[in-house]
Amino acid sequence: MSSYIVRVAGCDGSTTVLLELDDTEAVAARRLAEAVNAASRSGCEPRMRIVAEAEATPIDREYLDRSRDDPL
Incomplete structure (x- = not known):
C-alpha cells in the first residue's frame, strides 16, 4: 500500500484527499x-x-493541506 494525493477540481471548487491504495487500486x-x-x-x-x-x-x-484546514 502507498499513499496517493487525489484532487478533483472544477471552476466552483476542488476536493483533495489522501488515500492508501494498493497497486491494483492505484x-x-x-x-x-x-x-x-x-x-x-x-x-x-x-x-x-x-x-x-x-x-x-x-x-x-498545498492543496492537501488546504483541504485539511477547511471547516465543513
Whole structure:
C-alpha cells in the first residue's frame, strides 16, 4: 500500500484527499482520472489528478493541506 494525493477540481471548487491504495487500486484510480480528464470539455468541468505522495509537488501538498484546514 502507498499513499496517493487525489484532487478533483472544477471552476466552483476542488476536493483533495489522501488515500492508501494498493497497486491494483492505484491503476484503477489513474484510469478513472484519465477518463474524467478526457471527457472534460471545458476549463470549468472537473478534472482529476492522482499522484503518489512520495512524488507530490509542493502545489499538490498545498492543496492537501488546504483541504485539511477547511471547516465543513
